Amino acid sequence: MEAFSAGLPTFLLVVVYVVGLNVLGVWLGRGQKNARDYFLGGHAMPWWTVMASIVATETSALTFLSVPGDAYRSGYTFLQLVFGYVAGRIVVAFLLLPGYFEREIPTAYALLETRFGTRARRLTSLLFLVTRALAAAVRLAVPAIPIALILKIPVWAAILILAAGTTVYTLFGGIKADIWIDSIQMFQYLTGALVALIFLLLQVPGGLSGAFAAHAAAGDPVRLFDFALDFARPYTFWAGLVGGAFLTMATHGADQLIVQRLLACRGLRDAQKALIGSGLLVLVQMTLFTTIGVLLFALFRGRSFATPDEIFPTYMVRELPPWVSAYLVAGIFSAAMCSESSARNSLASALALDLVGPLTGDAALEGRRGLVLGRALTLFWTFALAGLAAGFSLLPMTQPSVQVALSLASVTAGGLLGAFLLARFARRVSESDLLWAILLSTVFLLVLWLGSKGWIDFPPGRAVAWPWYSLIGACLTCAAGLLLSRRHPPLRGPIDSEA
Secondary structure (H helix, E strand, C coil), rough: CCCCCCHHHHHHHHHHHHHHHHHHHHHHHHCCCHHHHHHHHHHCCHHHHHHHHHHHHHHHHHHHHHHHHHHHHHCCHHHHHHHHHHHHHHHHHHCHHHHHHCCCCCCHHHHHHHCCHHHHHHHHHHHHHHHHHHHHHHHHHHHHHHHHHHCCCCCCHHHHHHHHHHHHHEEEEHHHHHHHHHHHHHHHHHHHHHHHHHHHHCCCCCHHHHHHHHHHHHCCCCCCCCCCCCCCCCCCCCHHHHHHHHHHHHHHHCCCCCCCCHHEECCCHHHHHHHHHHHHHHHHHHHHHHHHHHHHHHHCCCCCCHHHHHHHHHHHHHCHHHHHHHHHHHHHHHHHHHHHHCCCCCCHHHHHHHHHCCCCCCHHHHHHHHHHHHHHHHHHHHHHHHHHHHHHHCCCCCCCHHHHHHHHHHHHHHHHHHHHHHHCCCCCCCCCHHHHHHHHHHHHHHHHHHCCCCCCCHHHHHCHHHHHHHHHHHHHHHHHHHHHHHHCCCCCCCCCCCC
């Protein structure tokens, strides 16, 4: 990407914006007494703020930058995946969410302990920690690259700025501050995208119909549906509806990043409204982002870029008035801060409540000791994610970064979803059966993912697109768990975690 600068207005707006959010976050976090207040917000968050936080959390700067770049040539085909997102949320709301509210549980993986045992909880939480940390590092590294060029600073410095921008309010405000500030940030980046859309409609001759004509003239008409039955293509109707639904069932029903927010609701009904509502809001949001990409193709006349992720930032700073450009760059910060703070808080909660607390005793989570532990682990993940992001920023990106992050998260997502399905529907499966099934699924999906990158010689990796990973992982886990359960007689009475 060429170096460019958005000037002093951008810098000043970003500084004022970040400082203001951190002051607000510290104020919102007052009154916390222990780790459960810090990580669960007292189960008192309004459903609409949780809905907005879910959308902001899963959006990230990758989505804000990468989806328009992806739609630059592919048109609206990305939305096929979003249709699956909506369907998957509805299934989770009525199939998995009730289990979380039947008893007091601090994390998603604590539910597996009540059915299988402590080893199941620790393994699934550990898989979440590893995969979520890697995906969060990608989400931090990618927006740091255009920000570094816009502000004329090294990439590592941009990573530190993004990480530091959320440190104070995440550290002191906990999940309560995180959810409220996510809502503010979602409004900021969505209004920024809407302003960009309005300018594009005015700049492209003929508006949206003119953009459609430009795509058609280039030999690639804008499409929404692709009904091809090709498992190697990520954006088909079948991959979107089926694969996208299973991906969302995994990320929103078996992933602490989203489940933590749902557990902060006042009850099951509020959590269901927040989850289903977030799906409809994501559909509106992605339609906005993909429309921007379609219009950018016409504005730039199909010009080639080094990476898709640089297309929208180039437009921001070269084709818009300085004050608009400044507001949109603040939108990049907003999207990056949402996903970064949310990932950090969920990683700290899983580490504290699933691993550190149970191993050191519940006393470590009570009172001020628990609050100090939560903040210490949040600070640990601040440095860990910044270090991982610096490493990722050195790697070449040949495909839209949103695909990299989603495919990486999908490696373990299906296995975790399969674990929850077995817990709910397969009473014969023991803890040992489950552990072996999850490991088998994870290893296979990791090999598949490495093969898709060409890092190992595994031809099926190039024949299966990443939206199918969660479905494959869930099916493998369920099938392996059920087959392994045939080794022993049906379990009687309380579940024997050592069976």
